Amino acid sequence: MTLDGATAHHSLRALLTDADTLSTIDCATPGETVAVIEYLMAICFASRTCPSSPQEWRTWITEEHPLGHAAEWLADQPDAAWDLFHLEAPLGQNAMLAPYIDENGTGTAQLVIEHAGDYNQHFDHHHLEHGEPLPAAEAFRAMLTQHVYAPYGRARMSGKEIGSTITNLAAGRLTGRIRVVALGRTLGETLRLNLYPPEDHAEPALNTSWTSGAIPRRTFTAKAKPRTPRSSADLHSALGRSVLLRPNRGQDGQVVVDRVLIGAGEVLELDPERHLQDAVLKVMTNGDAKPLWPSPTRALWRDAHALYGAVKNADTGLYARLRDLRYEKKGSGAPYHLWAVGLLANKALPVAWTQGSYPYAPGMARHLHHASFRGSTVAEYVADSLKSAAIVATEIVYPASRAADNAAQLARFDARWEFWPDAAQPFYELLDEVIEGGAEDDDPVSAPLVGYARTLVTSARTHLTHRLDSLPPNNRGHLARARAEQRFEDDMRRAKAPAELRGETAHD
Structure with a gap:
């Protein structure tokens, strides 16, 4: 049984044809939206629907260059190349797994x-053997x-027939780092913002299937060579x-x-300058730099200044092109956003998606960097002060505590965990207010920062009060509250507090 090849074909054509009338695409998760x-973008590059230079890229943005050529290119492609269930070259899949899917396949x-967890353990109450059938589009x-975000680990299949290396799963191209997508007001504008001049004019190579096209694929008899x-x-x-999907009728x-059935796939050797146009490099404690990564303990907005810093300082790539844009204010709000998406994982186990959307207007990079950097600095100082207050209360209430109990006792009075989620919305409002101030204002940042x-501080006081409400109503409890x-x-x-906390102005 096959799926009519025109189904995927026509859906993708419709997206590109109507790109400038669609505000966005609505997928189940942030990662899925990025993957689409x-x-x-790959289809646009394959059809040569992309700017040839940074100058042409700017023209594409300002003149809203249509993407219809990509849709026309798709219309000329054979339906068989876009058939999700083609017997020999299924779209995006590896047909060589066909002999093993009935025995080794899962739900x-x-x-x-x-849902899949680490490919061996069920996760999110979904069991691998009893998954509900999925509509073909989903x-x-x-x-x-899976192709772009899948984590490393072990495949849940036997490798004795096709080779043991098919069970060794490498991390996907975007796993372990933050992917930044420049968002416009429409899907078409978003695609134009993120397309870029190709490195050369060689024949574009689109991966429609593992078993089709001119790109030589790895085998599974030896370790993969990137x-x-x-x-x-x-x-x-x-x-x-390497993915294979088995069709049925609902x-x-x-x-x-x-x-x-899922096994190991391609491993790419990526050059940061050529292949990571959106990457924001962050210097680690050892002096090395790596792309900004998702953190389970540090919300993305606390590093928003790194994105604006990239726009302010980059010489090439996405951020340099964004900095060179010109913008005439046509309405309220930012014309663009920098959307950051990452997959949080505990080793091979996916945990959650993390994301943040940060407004950007051409000419505002320096102001937005200053606002976001100072905003993060203020928030971290207030959070550290909440911890210090909790330590004071803990030492009074538990004067003779054991070291093993310290963490739990401190947590009783530590208001940081309520403070941090509440600090995010004021931060976003700060950035919006700076955008509204406009590039023509010499200082659109200082007054909003003081208000932020x-x-x-008001939020922190409230959360600290609630935490201290658990103190006993006796002399020791009253003393602990007063001193905290x-x-x-x-x-x-x-004097060491950020200037904004004292109602003053901090400059770059």
Whole structure:
């Protein structure tokens, strides 16, 4: 049984044809949305629907260059090349797994990163052997997400027939780092913002299947040797997993996927300058730099200044092109946003998606960098002061505690964990207010920063009060409350406190 090849074909064509009338694409998760954008970019590159120079890129943005050529290119492609269930070259898949899918395949939870866990353990209450069938379109999007975001680990299949190396899963191209997508007001503008001049004029190579096209594929008889992407189309459509989907008919007669098989895929050798156009490099404690990564303990907005710093300082790539844009204010709000997405994982186990969207207007990079850097600095200082207040209360209430109990006792009075989530919204409002101030204002940052700092202090006081409400109503409890609150207020007035907390202005 096959799926009509025109289904995927026509859906992708419709997205590109209507790109400038669609505000966005709505997928199940942030990672899936990024994966679809990556695939649309690959099609644009394969059809040569991309600017040839930074100057032409600016023209594409300002004149809203249509993407219809990519849709026309798709219309000229054979339907068989876009058939999700083609027997010899299924779209995005490895047909060489066909002899093993009935015996080694699992339920559809295996395909969905959020459900599959580490490919061996069920996760999110979905069991790999009893996953519900997936509609073909959902399975296609989940497969694209696997190709770019799948974590490393061990495949849940036997490698004795096809080779043991197929069970060794390498991390996907975007795993372990933050992917930044420049968002416009429409899907078309988003694609134009993220397309870039190809490195050369070699024949674009789109990965439609493991068993088709001119790109030589790895085998599974030896350890994979990383290959350098041949083109931008190749890069953005790389097959990071060997996937095979088994079709069936659903209860209403629609085509669904009922079994999947996943093994090792391609391993790419990436050059940061050529292949990581959106990467924001962050210097680690040892002096090395690596792309900004998702953290389970540090919210993305606390590093928003790194994104604006990249726009302010970059010589090449996405951020340099964004800095060179010109913008005439046509309405309220920012014309663009920098959308940062990452997959949090505990080793091989995916945990959650993390994301943040930060407003950007051309000419405002310096102001936004200053606001976001100072905003993060203020928030971290207030949070540290909450911890200091909690330590004061803990030492009074538990004067003779054991070292093993210290962490739990401190947590009783530590208001940071309520403070941090509440600090995010004022931070976003700060950035919006700076944008509204406009580039024509010599200083659109200082006044909003002071107001932001005042909001954070008020929030911190409230959370500290709630934490201290658990103190006993006796002399020791009253003393602990008074000294903890006094410690916090003293910290807000110290000379080393950020200037904004004292109602002053801090400059770059």
